[in-house]
Amino acid sequence: MAEAPVVRRGRGRRPAAEVRAGVLSAAGRILMSDGLGAVTFERVAAEAGSSKMTLYKWWPSPGALAAEAYFARSEQVLDFPDTGDLRADLTAQVSAFVGLLVQGGAGRPVAELIGAAQTDPVLAAAWSQHYTKPRRELARVRLRTAQEQGQLRADVDLDVFIDLLWGACYKRLLVPDNEFDASYAATLVDHALFGVVPRA
Amino acid sequence: MAEAPVVRRGRGRRPAAEVRAGVLSAAGRILMSDGLGAVTFERVAAEAGSSKMTLYKWWPSPGALAAEAYFARSEQVLDFPDTGDLRADLTAQVSAFVGLLVQGGAGRPVAELIGAAQTDPVLAAAWSQHYTKPRRELARVRLRTAQEQGQLRADVDLDVFIDLLWGACYKRLLVPDNEFDASYAATLVDHALFGVVPRA
Structure with missing residues (x-):
């Protein structure tokens, strides 16, 4: 930028x-x-x-x-697309997020911000208010549309689904036992959308 | 204990x-x-x-x-059950983990350990070696058995599935925008296992 x-x-x-x-x-x-x-x-x-x-x-x-x-800096990059194709939109969004963390240089600052937030309540409140809550709301809006269009089941807890997708990325960032790059997003989104049990 | x-x-x-x-x-x-x-x-x-x-x-x-x-302290509580029923075992394991974090008083120390690990490489290495790698390996063993028994598809990336389940819990712990209790585990495991798209 x-x-x-x-x-x-x-x-x-x-x-x-x-x-x-x-x-x-x-x-x-x-x-x-x-x-x-x-x-x-x-x-x-x-x-x-x-x-x-x-x-x-x-x-x-x-x-x-x-x-x-x-x-403010990540707002544009992390904009949530709505092309009508949920799988493509989620993969694009999670790829952009992972790309920003891994190639875009945001991994260290984000890890430091979340790390410091664990013992700094003022920073934690700012991070929640200015970053995670607005980001979660953008995801909710996109997923609610998908749910209304029948692309997600009506019984899906959208917040839990949001935790699954972005939590997995945060885990790789904060507890880095495994390699991590933007290609991760496609597998992640597919597993989260379609599950892991044998298809009926 | x-x-x-x-x-x-x-x-x-x-x-x-x-x-x-x-x-x-x-x-x-x-x-x-x-x-x-x-x-x-x-x-x-x-x-x-x-x-x-x-x-x-x-x-x-x-x-x-x-x-x-x-x-050392959480080893027994976080033992990985194998009753042959993957859904029940995962729900039991994730419930035990969330329960330890939320009711068991481990939420604060775990958040502090992961937080400090972001700027303390010695702590990060110890956390990885003594906690997250052994825990991940326990999960892998249980999931590999499930995969061999046909309870998980052969094309599932077990590490990504592990990230989905435990990453969601870490996200609620470290970036607490939402309430969080042991009942969360059942929804989390069901969404992760069966996906969120309409059933065929």
Whole structure:
């Protein structure tokens, strides 16, 4: 993703939304290149050309800022397609997610964010609010459509199905006993959709 | 699990295996009651009645000791049943795992261990070696038997199926957007075994 350079307009004040976008962009860039530990209010303020006070006012902690920055950065890549073909859409979406983690450099920052969230309630709340809840809702919307169209059984618990698909990816990321690449997505989606018992 | 009291035998030296078991038992007890941060060589040595030097010699870090202690502690509970009925066995095993996490007090220490493993390679290696690899192998053995008996299709990737089942549980634990209790296991196992598309 290309980053827009921050333009400082002489002595004029930039609109808050523009400052916010610039801060999130800088925080996301630092997170992806140098990891969660490098996302400090000081460094983000310096790179975004904003004041540290603004960051203290807007975010409860650098971890919370990093969580929101990661969502802003991954939003487009993780958009949920709806071509009408559920299997293709899920495979595309899970492939994009795994690709972002494995080839796209997001594996380390995401692992660090989830890792730190286990002992940092402020970061955990930000990660849930700004990343996992909106992501889960996008998946629910797509799956509900599929369920209404009869592509998923009416008795399927959509949240459990979401856990199955993305939980498997998180497990490979966080407890890496096995290799992991984007080709994983096709097998994962097929096993999850069609099950593993012999076909009747 | 009842803890055997450590018996100090006057001036005699205890066998190494006995000392080791006592240390693991003390470390596991501290981990479960007070969390990963409380597992220090100093406290474990004091509670196990062993020397701190022994602990330094045997474990590369307190985190690595905690990881091994967790495995030793959960080994019996997480034993993999084989009654011949795969669905029942998986439901029993996943229920036991979720029950240990949710009601059994293991949720916090396991989340802390996986969390810390994201930035502590020594702990990550110990967690993989002493916990997730042996656990995965137990699951593989049970699933391979099921596959040989025709209860799982021959084309099923057993590691992906393992990721689906346990990854979903890890996701609920580590990124807790939804409630989570042992009843979750039955739905999870049924969705994973039989899939979610309409039955032919």
